[in-house]
Amino acid sequence: MKKAMALRQIFVAATLTAGVLGGAHAQDASADAIAKYREMLADGNPAELFEMKGEELWKQKRGPKKASLEQCDLGKGPGVIDGALLELPKYFADTGRIQDLETRLITCMETLQGFNGEELLNTSYGKDESKNMIALVTYIATASKGKRFNVSQAHEQERNMYEVGKRLFFMRSGPHDFSCATCHGQDGKRIRLQDLPNLTTNPGDGVGFAAWPAYRVSNGQLWTMQKRLNDCYRQQRFPEPKFGSDATLALSIYMGVNAKGAESAIPALKR
Amino acid sequence: MKKINLALIPAAVVFLAACSASPSGGGYDKMTADVVKSSFKAKGIATLDRLNQDEANRLCSAAEVAGKPLDEAATKAIEAASMKTVKWPTDGKYLGDWKAGEKVAQSGKGLSWSDKADRDNGGNCYNCHQITKEEISFGTIGPSLYNYGKLRGVTDPNSAAGMEIVKYTWGKMWNARATNACSLMPRFGHNDILDEGQIKDVMALLLDPASPVNK
Numbered sequence: 001m002k003k004a005m006a007l008r009q010i011f012v013a014a015t016l017t018a019g020v021l022g023g024a025h026a027q028d029a030s031a032d033a034i035a036k037y038r039e040m041l042a043d044g045n046p047a048e049l050f051e052m053k054g055e056e057l058w059k060q061k062r063g064p065k066k067a068s069l070e071q072c073d074l075g076k077g078p079g080v081i082d083g084a085l086l087e088l089p090k091y092f093a094d095t096g097r098i099q100d101l102e103t104r105l106i107t108c109m110e111t112l113q114g115f116n117g118e119e120l121l122n123t124s125y126g127k128d129e130s131k132n133m134i135a136l137v138t139y140i141a142t143a144s145k146g147k148r149f150n151v152s153q154a155h156e157q158e159r160n161m162y163e164v165g166k167r168l169f170f171m172r173s174g175p176h177d178f179s180c181a182t183c184h185g186q187d188g189k190r191i192r193l194q195d196l197p198n199l200t201t202n203p204g205d206g207v208g209f210a211a212w213p214a215y216r217v218s219n220g221q222l223w224t225m226q227k228r229l230n231d232c233y234r235q236q237r238f239p240e241p242k243f244g245s246d247a248t249l250a251l252s253i254y255m256g257v258n259a260k261g262a263e264s265a266i267p268a269l270k271r
Numbered sequence: 272m273k274k275i276n277l278a279l280i281p282a283a284v285v286f287l288a289a290c291s292a293s294p295s296g297g298g299y300d301k302m303t304a305d306v307v308k309s310s311f312k313a314k315g316i317a318t319l320d321r322l323n324q325d326e327a328n329r330l331c332s333a334a335e336v337a338g339k340p341l342d343e344a345a346t347k348a349i350e351a352a353s354m355k356t357v358k359w360p361t362d363g364k365y366l367g368d369w370k371a372g373e374k375v376a377q378s379g380k381g382l383s384w385s386d387k388a389d390r391d392n393g394g395n396c397y398n399c400h401q402i403t404k405e406e407i408s409f410g411t412i413g414p415s416l417y418n419y420g421k422l423r424g425v426t427d428p429n430s431a432a433g434m435e436i437v438k439y440t441w442g443k444m445w446n447a448r449a450t451n452a453c454s455l456m457p458r459f460g461h462n463d464i465l466d467e468g469q470i471k472d473v474m475a476l477l478l479d480p481a482s483p484v485n486k
Contacts, residue, residue, distance in 0.1 A: 160302060167303040170335040172328040174321040175382045175464060176395075176457040181335060183412065191398045191410045237382045239321055240314040247310035250303075 047138055047215040047267035050222045054139025057132050063113025072108035074101065074140065085144040086264060089252050091155035098161050100252050101137055102226050103244040109133075121243055125227050134213075137224050141213050141266045148263050149210055151256030158253060161246075165254025168247055169200070174237040180251070182236075184208075194271065199255050206265025209255040214268040222267070225252060296337075317384035327353065331453035346452040353448035356461050357441070360471065365437050366428050367471030369482035375469050376402055376476060382464065392464050394473055395457070402476065403483045412455060420478040421485040428478045437478060444470050 058069050058081075074084035075092070089100040095107055103121075110117035115129070123130040153159050172179040183191060184199040197203035213224045223231075229248050233241050241247050313319050324332065327349045334341040341349075378393020380386060397406055401415040419440075425433040442449045445460030459465040465473070476482050 160299070163299040164303045164306050167299060167332075167336055168306070170332045171303075171307070171324070172332050173324045174317075175462045177328055177462070178457075179332065179335075182455050185335070186412075189410070189412050191412070192408045194410075196412075234317075234383050234385060237317060237321065239311040239317045239319050240384055241310055242312055245310035246306040250306060 045215060045267065045269060046220070047142075047213075047222060047269075050135045050138035050215075051142045051267070052139075053132075054135035054137070057136050058139055063109065063115045065112065065114035067112045067114075069105075069108055069112060069136070071112060072105070074104055074108075081140045081143040083144050083147055085141045085266065086147055086149050087152060089161075089249050089256065090152045091157045098157055098246075098249045098253065100225065100244070100249055101140060102133065102224055103249070105133060105136055105140075106244070125230070125243075126221065134222050134224060137213055138222055138267055141264075144264045145266050146263060148261050149256060149259045151253060151260065153257060161250045161253045162257055164246070165250035165252070168251055169254055176237050178236040178238075180232065180236070199258060202259050202262050205263035206268060208262070209252070209259040210262040210264050211266070211268040211270070213266060214270045216270045218271050223270070300333075315384040316382065316386065316388045327448055327452070334453065341453055349448055349452040350450065353446045353452075353458075353461070354442065354450075357445045357449055358460060358467075359438075359441065360467060365441055365471065366475040366479055367468060369472070369475040369479045369484075371469075372472035372474070372476030372482075373403070375465065375473050377406075390466065392469075394459065394465055394469070396473065399456075404486075405483060416477060417484060419484055420480065420482075425478055426480060428480075433478075437474070440474060440477060441470070444473060 061068050071078045073079075073094075074081065075087055075090055076082070076084050085101055088104065089098050091097070092099050092104065092107075099107065106115075106117050106120045109115040109120060120129055120133070126134065153162060169180040170185075172182070179185075181200065183189070183196050186196075187198045189196045189198075197208035199208050209225075212228050213222060214228075215222050226243055226248055229251060230241060230243075233239075307322055311319060311322060330341060330345050330349065375394045376396035379395045379398055381392030396402060396416075397409045399410040399412040401409040401411075401417050402419075404417055420428070420436070423436045425436050427433055428437050439450070443456075444465075446458045447454035447456035448458065457464055460467070460470055477484055479485070
């Protein structure tokens with residue numbers, strides 16, 4: 001992690017340098033600095049540490065049943081992680097519901113390893129077993145890097161959830177009247193200097209839905225899609241979405257279907 | 272879904288059955304309401320009542336889902352009702368201190384579940400607007416406000432000539448929907464995000480000829 005820290009300092013310095021130049025030129029310089037920083041990190045993305053840990057956890061015999069996750073069915077058959085993320089969330093016949101990578105993983109940890117699924121759902125992000133889940137998500141997601149999203153609309157529940165997700169996306173509420181669309185409903189907009197993908201359509205390869213999970217340089221954390229949505233709702237001034245709740249799944253289906261064909265940049269680097 | 276023998280039931284019932292098999296807009300709205308109800312929990316100061324949309328939010332959201340602009344009658348009704356909520360300054364003074372206004376414009380603090388309940392909210396202005404020339408880290412969701420007063424010919428905000436723009440700007444900040452039914456801008460006064468003094472300070476940032484905005 002020392003390398004990550006050193007690079008973070010370079011990043012901050014570059015941003016500050018850009019800050020004193022003034023005007024549009026400085027914005028270009030800042031964007032350049034960020035691009036350069038990403039390039040430097042590409043050889044040693046700290047997400048690789050999470051990926052390595054995740055691979056170990058996938059194969060390790062754990063939980064009350066002392067079993068590995070190698071027979072976990074993420075939608076493409078038992079043990080198949082290649083491309084699994086690109087088709088999630090989707091409807092699973094065995095649980096009779098829509099699941100994303102994180103909630104499906106909990107099902108596997110419950111059925112194969114004997115963990116308490118309810119407890120896993122309620123573990124604070126980044127604490128205890130959640131730490132392991134973040135690593136597992138990173139490992140599984142990385143097996144989809146460079147491939148294209150293809151979230152299903154074949155099942156009725158998947159189509160219903162798309163429509164619900166769309167309505168949630170545009171739902172203005174709270175003290176600031178914000179919806180997801182306030183920031184992510186138009187092309188070419190920014191918050192401060194941060195570019196905002198338009199998530200009502202396919203925003204392009206490796207951005208928006210296709211960029212998560214991602215390593216966040218500003219806080220040194222690996223963020224999954226569930227965590228990304230949680231923090232969006234915090235900034236929207238909404239109450240907290242429960243981990244794995246239908247609202248988070250519906251929004252993921254909405255964004256995932258809209259991003260059909262977008263190439264996964266996983267695990268991406270974010271500011 | 273149960274299989275239904277279509278020949279044995281009247282047309283109206285067939286129509287209803289078809290609706291439930293493939294929900295109409297109303298069916299999806301109901302599903303969405305149920306999902307909202309089951310998916311959130313209160314955290315810190317962000318309580319569940321924040322999920323209750325008022326009529327303006329409900330109508331603007333529905334128009335966006337439909338992908339159509341809000342119809343004219345609803346637009347006018349929201350604007351008229353919003354205009355009535357605007358509270359004008361109690362002492363008749365519209366402008367405060369532009370330096371304090373710059374601080375309010377810079378701050379994005381307040382009202383999320385990770386914020387405290389104390390009155391220390393920011394205006395989030397730079398998140399969406401260019402304001403002074405000096406601050407280069409600005410967003411673009413809203414229009415540039417650089418030279419706001421100057422471009423509108425406000426040379427003396429206390430004069431009768433400047434009053435129309437001054438009052439328009441106050442109304443915009445108190446309740447943006449008074450002049451734009453489905454504005455993306457928070458209703459700073461109406462929703463008690465900023466207090467009267469803070470709004471006066473941001474008014475000065477935009478309209479005081481001495482403010483860097485108008486240089």
